[in-house]
């Protein structure tokens with residue numbers, strides 16, 4: 114499902130090289146020290162960074178040079194996930210249709226996902242009137258509704274309290290199972306994922322080490 118073959122990338126003196134093979138529907142945690150290259154790895158897969166050499170294959174197609182919106186990928190960034198001039202409802206709706214011309218079924222889908230994420234009462238608010246955790250859940254909702262086969266989540270729970278983190282994690286895992294998605298999730302708290310994911314990848318100084 115995800116194949117990175119000798120993908121290299123350089124930020125100043127830091128040289129990164131990634132070889133990665135992820136099977137369809139696999140759920141993987143990505144861990145590593147700050148600055149190790151975790152976000153860069155996700156950005157390369159999503160197309161927000163371009164590799165210097167190597168190939169990126171997603172869902173059986175060569176996406177090494179394709180635009181982010183053409184890739185079978187939905188990505189949650191560490192920050193700046195929401196459009197400030199749009200309400201929570203509209204921000205979520207963008208996951209379904211960028212022009213927000215939503216039909217009744219799609220509107221019901223937004224309500225249902227918002228309810229599962231505890232966001233129903235916040236849907237009319239703009240991001241400035243939401244807490245960090247609420248904003249993060251709006252961004253998660255939009256990602257889930259995009260319904261792309263590969264889900265990339267960069268520290269999706271950093272603004273949430275421990276109880277909510279576990280609730281959101283279970284919801285995401287359930288969603289991935291139901292929709293048969295492949296998941297890469299960057300976390301600084303891998304202990305939370307024990308028993309819920311298939312494998313853990315360690316990123317160390319721009320390279321991948323498979324933990325198990």
Ligand SMILES: Nc1ncnc2c1ncn2[C@@H]1O[C@H](COP(=O)(O)OP(=O)(O)OP(=O)(O)O)[C@@H](O)[C@H]1O
Pocket residue numbers: 124125127145146147148149150151152153154316
């Ligand atoms: N736009 C950029 N310009 C220059 N250097 C960058 C840029 N983005 C990242 N880097 C550098 O690349 C390296 C890897 O960064 P990256 O964000 O991938 O790390 P990370 O493992 O996700 O870290 P964290 O856990 O702190 O989010 C770091 O040394 C960082 O300083």
